[in-house]
Amino acid sequence: MDASDNHSGKGEKFLKGTFILTIAGFVVKVIGSLNWIFVSRILGGEGIGLYQMAFPIYFFAMTVSQAGVPVAISIITAERVALKDIYGAKRVFRISMVLMLFTGIFFSLLTYFAAEWLIDWHFIRDSRAYMSVVALAPTVFFVTFLASSRGYLQGWQRMTPTAVSQIVEQIFRVITMVLLADLLLPWGLDYAAAGASLGALAGAVTGLIVLVYYHWKLDRDIEAEYGVELKPAPGTERESTRQIIRRIFMLSLPVSAASIMLPVVSNLDLMIVPQRLEVAGYSVNEATELFGYLTGMAVPLVNLATILTASLAMSIVPAISEARALQDTSRIFSQTAAAVRISNFVCFPAFVVVFVLATPISSLIYNAPGAGPAVMISAFSIILLGLHQVSTGVLQGLGHTTIPMVNMVLAAIAKVILNWVLTAQPSLGIMGAAWATAADMGVAAIINLYFIHRYIGYRMEIPQLFKTMGAAAVMAVAVKFFYDFTIAEWQSDIFSTFGAVFFGCAVYLLAMGLIGGIQESDMNRIPMVGKYGIRVFRKLGIFKSKEA
Numbered sequence: 001m002d003a004s005d006n007h008s009g010k011g012e013k014f015l016k017g018t019f020i021l022t023i024a025g026f027v028v029k030v031i032g033s034l035n036w037i038f039v040s041r042i043l044g045g046e047g048i049g050l051y052q053m054a055f056p057i058y059f060f061a062m063t064v065s066q067a068g069v070p071v072a073i074s075i076i077t078a079e080r081v082a083l084k085d086i087y088g089a090k091r092v093f094r095i096s097m098v099l100m101l102f103t104g105i106f107f108s109l110l111t112y113f114a115a116e117w118l119i120d121w122h123f124i125r126d127s128r129a130y131m132s133v134v135a136l137a138p139t140v141f142f143v144t145f146l147a148s149s150r151g152y153l154q155g156w157q158r159m160t161p162t163a164v165s166q167i168v169e170q171i172f173r174v175i176t177m178v179l180l181a182d183l184l185l186p187w188g189l190d191y192a193a194a195g196a197s198l199g200a201l202a203g204a205v206t207g208l209i210v211l212v213y214y215h216w217k218l219d220r221d222i223e224a225e226y227g228v229e230l231k232p233a234p235g236t237e238r239e240s241t242r243q244i245i246r247r248i249f250m251l252s253l254p255v256s257a258a259s260i261m262l263p264v265v266s267n268l269d270l271m272i273v274p275q276r277l278e279v280a281g282y283s284v285n286e287a288t289e290l291f292g293y294l295t296g297m298a299v300p301l302v303n304l305a306t307i308l309t310a311s312l313a314m315s316i317v318p319a320i321s322e323a324r325a326l327q328d329t330s331r332i333f334s335q336t337a338a339a340v341r342i343s344n345f346v347c348f349p350a351f352v353v354v355f356v357l358a359t360p361i362s363s364l365i366y367n368a369p370g371a372g373p374a375v376m377i378s379a380f381s382i383i384l385l386g387l388h389q390v391s392t393g394v395l396q397g398l399g400h401t402t403i404p405m406v407n408m409v410l411a412a413i414a415k416v417i418l419n420w421v422l423t424a425q426p427s428l429g430i431m432g433a434a435w436a437t438a439a440d441m442g443v444a445a446i447i448n449l450y451f452i453h454r455y456i457g458y459r460m461e462i463p464q465l466f467k468t469m470g471a472a473a474v475m476a477v478a479v480k481f482f483y484d485f486t487i488a489e490w491q492s493d494i495f496s497t498f499g500a501v502f503f504g505c506a507v508y509l510l511a512m513g514l515i516g517g518i519q520e521s522d523m524n525r526i527p528m529v530g531k532y533g534i535r536v537f538r539k540l541g542i543f544k545s546k547e548a
Helices: 003-066 069-082 086-120 127-155 160-187 189-226 241-279 284-305 307-325 329-356 358-366 369-397 402-422 430-456 462-489 493-514 520-524 530-539
Strands: none
Touching: 003 086, 003 127, 003 160, 003 189, 003 241, 003 307, 003 329, 069 086, 069 127, 069 241, 069 307, 069 369, 086 127, 086 189, 086 241, 127 160, 127 189, 127 307, 160 189, 241 284, 241 402, 241 430, 284 307, 284 329, 284 358, 284 369, 284 430, 307 329, 307 369, 329 358, 329 369, 329 430, 329 462, 329 493, 358 369, 358 493, 369 402, 369 430, 402 430, 462 493, 520 530
16 A cells, blocks of 8 residues: 555545534534423523523533543544554553543532532522532533543544544433423422533433443454553653653643633623623613624524534544654645645535525524624634634644644734724624624634644645635525525525525535536545545536546
């Protein structure tokens, strides 16, 4: 097998992991959306409010307790496996799990005992949320183990365990939330909200059980290939326990800091955007409504559109780490280039859909056509967030976990300044805040790409980028034409909106094929659907048939 074949095989494995995680992400989102419909009907707005008061405390404890360890474990494991040091990989996992045992217990107890203090000091305004915080406390312990186990299996580039455990976790979480909320409702809203909170615990425990099976399966595969008695690989440096823990912390703390930046930036938005909207001339009620359009409607659409790139970022970390351990610079370069191409290939048509159909989508999904302007400008965030996610994954795989964190801080500063200036402009209003959010993603992505170029010499493929942009422009015209024509003829919002999406995607793929934006070799690497796409393109004459 030559080098190109080897790269192709690794690329297929890397893309397969992305494909699996993407499907799991969509399934989890759908189940989660259905869940809130049922839970909201049981608890009502007040009960949901009690649950939401407790959840940020749990989320913060969970984020700090993990401290980015799953990413660190994924990186180190991938390096050890690449060097055939299976003993070293398993040793790193054992040490990390002991570390997680102590941090999980500590933060679970801290959450439990801090619940009353948070209420006494009015950090939580409603004392009825106490039981929800207490109910979430033990979940921190199990989620810490869950995330670390996923990181280890991802280091082996096994993404199916993560995908399956996420789906199982979500299913049991939803079932438990609905059942306990309904059963405990006669006892009062505080009990019902606490019952809903226990859904997170049920999900974490069942997800962990699933991962135990996959760990057993991995051990069976290791025994079959390497034997029962594992020893340190010849020529590999044996690190002390202290050195391993130190490296885990060096890699994980910047990742944790970057994760904490997300709620920090959200709180800054909460402090600045409504206030500056009032300066622009909106009333308090109008400012609150516009803020809801951006954070509760536009941002979730952006996150939904970037599920694939989020999965791509997760799967590329161990792939790059493995190539770096083997000092295979050409593979690092090719995988980075493929990840950026895929990000642009997916995010540009998603941008077109959200940008062109902003108001119809807002009306159809949220029954809020007024959210259209915020959604339209937020569409730019899709492309930039995709690049940011992928470039962050590449840098983490290269072992430079601090750089994305620092870049997020710089981008957040830029966002705060732009929020302050643009949102107060009467001609922009909430669109100014949407532009600031897009700039936040763009600044972080551009700096990330600069450092990637500095370390591996990669530059974005400009001809390929222009082809993607050209196909997206053709798609935009097709989507606009289809929607305007069908809405005038049949006056059906559902048919016109969804029909425009499917028609536009078909036009985009056809345009990409005609201008050479899709290569047969790239499509051949896409798991499951790639071979069917090749057949279609051959029938259309875009790809040459084998007989030719």
